[in-house]
Amino acid sequence: xxxxxxxxxxxxxxxxxxxxxxxxxxxxxxxHAHPLTPGQHAHAxxxxxxxxxxxGGGHDFDLPALPDAVDVFDTTLRDGSQQEGLSLxxxxxxxxxxxxxxxxxxxxxxxxxxxxxxxEEFFARAPSELSLSRAILVAFGSTLRAGVKAEDDETLxxxxxxQTEAVxxxxxxxxxxxxxxxxxxxxxxxxxxxxxVEFLRSNDLRVFLDAEHFFDGYKANADFAKRILRxxxxxxxxxxxxxxxxxxxxxxxxERIVTDVLGGYxxxxxxxxxxxxxxxxxxxxxxxxxxxxxxxxxxxxYGERAGNTDLSAAIPDLSLKLRVGTIPQDRxxxxxxxxxxxxxxxxxxxxxxxxxxxxxxxxxxxxLHTSAxxxxxxxxxxxxxxxxxxxxRFVVSEMAGRSTLAMKADELGLELxxxxxxxxxxxxxxxxxxxxxxxxxxxxxxxxxxxxxxxxQSFFELESYRVIADHGEGESTEATVKILVGDERVxxxxxxxxxxxxxxxxxxxxxxxxxxxxxxxxxVDYRVRxxxxxxxxxxxTRVLIDSTDGNRTWTTIGVSENIIxxxxxxxxxxxxxxxxxxxxxSDAQ
Numbered sequence: 001x002x003x004x005x006x007x008x009x010x011x012x013x014x015x016x017x018x019x020x021x022x023x024x025x026x027x028x029x030x031x032h033a034h035p036l037t038p039g040q041h042a043h044a045x046x047x048x049x050x051x052x053x054x055x056g057g058g059h060d061f062d063l064p065a066l067p068d069a070v071d072v073f074d075t076t077l078r079d080g081s082q083q084e085g086l087s088l089x090x091x092x093x094x095x096x097x098x099x100x101x102x103x104x105x106x107x108x109x110x111x112x113x114x115x116x117x118x119x120e121e122f123f124a125r126a127p128s129e130l131s132l133s134r135a136i137l138v139a140f141g142s143t144l145r146a147g148v149k150a151e152d153d154e155t156l157x158x159x160x161x162x163q164t165e166a167v168x169x170x171x172x173x174x175x176x177x178x179x180x181x182x183x184x185x186x187x188x189x190x191x192x193x194x195x196x197v198e199f200l201r202s203n204d205l206r207v208f209l210d211a212e213h214f215f216d217g218y219k220a221n222a223d224f225a226k227r228i229l230r231x232x233x234x235x236x237x238x239x240x241x242x243x244x245x246x247x248x249x250x251x252x253x254x255e256r257i258v259t260d261v262l263g264g265y266x267x268x269x270x271x272x273x274x275x276x277x278x279x280x281x282x283x284x285x286x287x288x289x290x291x292x293x294x295x296x297x298x299x300x301x302y303g304e305r306a307g308n309t310d311l312s313a314a315i316p317d318l319s320l321k322l323r324v325g326t327i328p329q330d331r332x333x334x335x336x337x338x339x340x341x342x343x344x345x346x347x348x349x350x351x352x353x354x355x356x357x358x359x360x361x362x363x364x365x366x367x368l369h370t371s372a373x374x375x376x377x378x379x380x381x382x383x384x385x386x387x388x389x390x391x392x393r394f395v396v397s398e399m400a401g402r403s404t405l406a407m408k409a410d411e412l413g414l415e416l417x418x419x420x421x422x423x424x425x426x427x428x429x430x431x432x433x434x435x436x437x438x439x440x441x442x443x444x445x446x447x448x449x450x451x452x453x454x455x456x457q458s459f460f461e462l463e464s465y466r467v468i469a470d471h472g473e474g475e476s477t478e479a480t481v482k483i484l485v486g487d488e489r490v491x492x493x494x495x496x497x498x499x500x501x502x503x504x505x506x507x508x509x510x511x512x513x514x515x516x517x518x519x520x521x522x523x524v525d526y527r528v529r530x531x532x533x534x535x536x537x538x539x540x541t542r543v544l545i546d547s548t549d550g551n552r553t554w555t556t557i558g559v560s561e562n563i564i565x566x567x568x569x570x571x572x573x574x575x576x577x578x579x580x581x582x583x584x585x586s587d588a589q
Contacts, residue, residue, distance in 0.1 A: 034165075034206060037106050038325050039071030039293035040238075043268040046291065059323040065262070065291035069325030070318060071106040071239075073208075073270065073296040074311060076342070077122075078109045078140050080302030086346050090121045094130055095345050100299065101135040103338045104327035105311070108135045109168060109296075114158030123162040134328075138208070139164045143171045143196040146184040150199035159200060166206035168241070169196055173228040174217030186224050190231045197235035207237045210272060214242040215249040218257050226264065233267045239294050240269050244283065247276025247306060251286040259290045270294025273309045275301060280309040281355075285317050288324060295326075299342050300354065312339045313355040316388050336389035361385075362392045363439075409449055420452040427452070435531045435542050435559040443547070443554035443577040444570075457576045460485050460511050467499045467564055481506040485514055500526060500545075500567045507575060517582035518575065520549050528563065545570040549578055 036044060046067060059066060077093050080086070088096065093111070100108050110126065111119035126137060139162035144153035159167045171193045172178045178189040193209065200207050209232040211217075217225040229240045242261065244254075254271075262269055271287040271294070273280040284295050295318075297309030312335055318324040319332060339357040343350040352360040362385040385391050405424060409416045416424065427448065428438060438445040447457070463482040470476050479502035480493045494505030504523065512518050525546035530539045543558045543566040554577055558569025 037071045038069035039067070039106065039270075040268050042067035042069045042325075043293040046293075061322065063289050063322075065259075066289055066322060067291060067293045067324060069293070070288055071270070071294045072311060072315065072326050073107040073109065073138070073241075073272075073294060074100050074105045074135075074299060075109040075140075075272075075296055075308065076100070076298040076300075076302055078111045079304070079308055080298035081111075082304040083302045083307065084304070086302060086348060088118075088346060090118055090125065092345050093118075093122050094125065096342055097126075097130055097132070097135075097137070099338050099341050099345070101132045102331075103299075103334050104134045104331040106135060107138050107166065108132070109138045109140050110164070112140045113162040114141075114155065123164070127163055136166055137164045138166045138168050140168050140170070143169055143192045144199075146182060146188050146192060150195045153196075153199075156196060156199055160203045160205070164205075166208065166238075167200055168208040168210055169200070170210040170212050170243075171196075171228055171232070172213065172217075173211035173225045173243075174213035175221040175224050177213050177217070178224075186227075190227050193228055194231040194235045197232050197237050201236040207232075208239045208241055208270075209237045210241045210243050212243050213245045215244045215253065215257060216246060219253075222260075226261070229261065229265060229267075233265055237267060240265060240267050241272050241294065241296060242269065242287075242292075243272040244274055244280075247274030247280065249273070249283060250277065250279055251282050254283045254286045255290050258287045258292055262291045268293055270296060272296035274303065275306040275308060275310075278306070280307070281313045281317065284309045284314045285322070288318060289322070300339055300348075300350070300357075302346070302348075310354070312357045316356050316383070320383055320387060332387060333389040356383075356388045357390060362390055405449075408445075412446055412449060414449055414453055416449070416452060424449060424452045431559075435540050436557055437542065437544075438557070441544060441555045441557035443556040444573045447573055447577060447580075457580070459515065459576060459579050460507075462568075462572065463489070465503060465506070465568065467502060469499065477502045479503045479506040481510055483507070483510045485511055499564050500571060503564075503568060503571060507571070515579055515582075517549075517579060520582070521547055521575065521578035523571075523574070524548050524553065526567075528566075531559075541566050543567045543570045545574050547574040547578060549582065552581065554578075 046065075076096060077088070081088050097108050097110065111122055113119055113123045123139060130137070139159050141155045141159045144150050144156055150156055159169070172182055172189060175186060178184060178186055182189065197207050197209065209229070211225070211228055214225055232240060240261075242258065258269065258271065269292050271284055271292050273283040280297070280301070284297065288295065295309065295314060297311040297314055298307070299311050301307040301310030301312070315326045315335065316332065319326045319329070336357040339354075340350050350357075350359065352358045355361060362381060381392065405416065405421055432438065438448070461484040463484060465479060465481045467477065467479045470478070476495055477497065477499050478493060478495050479499065480491065481503065483490050483492070490510040492506045492510035494502055494509050496502030496505050508518060523545055527544045529542045531542055532539045540559060540561050541563045543563065544555055545567075546553060546555050548554075554574070556570045556573035556577060558566035558571075558573070560566040560569065
């Protein structure tokens with residue numbers, strides 16, 4: 001290998017004045033510069049006049065190495081897509097990348113060009129179909145193969161052809177993996193890193209090195225692990241990323257190892273943690289606390305096995321707790337909507353208990369908690385939920401007290417007098433004892449509260465319904481409803497692929513002309529739970545229906561020994577709720 005020419009880590013940031021960009025040249029080409037990212041600027045400042053620890057501006061913690069900012073590198077499209085059950089089309093990948101750019105991450109790793117047709121198509125379409133205004137797209141690959149020249153290596157050629165500004169290459173930094181997996185020598189592994197980085201740099205690419213298995217490799221043979229980093233640094237790598245590939249490293253080990261690495265290299269140091277020991281976010285925070293300025297992970301913590309660092313938690317932990325810059329400050333409130341949007345795109349239901357962005361993490365159920373929240377919002381909330389785009393919810397159940405109900409009613413703009421309050425509390429306890437679960441059925445709860453004030457829905461009145469299931473050459477279900485709409489009695493019949501679908505079709509046939517807004521309301525999920533399984537097919541069932549009008553989503557509930565009756569309760573509540581919030585009038589024509 002050779003070490004000719006200047007590198008990204010030149011002397012412009014080693015003296016008294018920190019660098020403002022990466023000035024460098026490739027081969028005989030002209031010198032040019034890339035602006036520093038926030039994390040690289042924090043790194044350069046920390047290595048500036050004193051050459052010592054990074055000093056934090058804007059924070060007052062007793063952490064002398066805490067940087068002002070870090071670069072956020074999202075790898076959902078590559079490492080995250082390795083999660084079991086997660087599969088992205090090329091269109092999905094483009095839409096996820098748009099959301100990540102909207103959030104304001106620094107780098108988006110798009111995939112491994114040449115590894116499969118999907119990633120090849122993504123990088124072919126990205127230049128014309130993906131317009132990034134904040135993030136930099138990165139292509140992922142590996143170092144060259146043992147015994148192959150860089151210019152002849154297919155993986156490196158695909159990285160060059162991907163037409164991205166930056167690339168990230170993975171290299172084995174564990175002696176065991178070099179000897180047993182690559183079946184080569186330690187010296188050859190070091191040369192593979194140096195030659196690969198130098199080749200990519202000569203093709204005008206910014207290079208990140210992912211040192212795979214670094215923490216385990218460091219514990220077994222620290223000298224070799226650090227030789228890999230040194231080779232990458234001397235060849236011109238922009239960032240050295242320490243990877244905990246097996247996910248077993250603990251925070252106190254991270255602090256010790258990252259501190260040692262930071263003391264021996266001029267190049268920016270980053271981290272990439274897997275969550276197999278449940279410490280990925282904690283490890284990322286620990287690494288930044290001792291001076292790392294580049295953090296890799298995935299929104300929602302997606303990834304193989306137990307997943308990667310959850311950026312939806314790491315970003316607010318760093319920005320709101322340690323006051324370290326991550327994404328732009330004005331985009332922190334996008335964390336929850338972007339997290340949920342990406343969950344929809346990858347077709348994985350959001351985890352309601354997910355820190356910061358989960359639907360339940362600022363939900364208050366117990367009466368004592370909600371009465372305290374009414375006086376001080378920070379009594380049971382570690383941050384204001386609005387900072388991350390979430391919101392407080394007051395969950396009503398049989399555990400609710402008057403303060404909980406009062407706050408819920410206030411949310412809905414309802415006034416409950418003492419008598420109505422007592423009536424609702426009694427109804428809640430009676431209904432939940434029978435199997436209702438109003439804390440997960442916000443739509444039915446709102447209707448119950450409105451009924452307590454004397455309100456009655458006047459959209460339609462059910463006289464009766466009948467459902468017939470035919471089993472023959474082709475299975476079909478037919479439902480007939482008799483409904484009063486004002487003074488008019490309407491009888492309608494519809495077929496469906498099941499009783500709920502048929503009932504839904506019959507109701508829409510009966511009242512759809514009267515209420516055009518109903519066309520915009522549709523069911524998105526249907527769930528059944530058996531409440532007393534010991535009774536077998538005679539058990540009481542709970543039905544939950546999720547519906548949406550495109551702007552809001554709500555859940556309604558029904559409970560009965562008859563699954564069709566339970567389904568009707570939930571279905572009719574869903575329709576009433578949708579018409580109510582659509583502003584439909586009972587005398588609409």
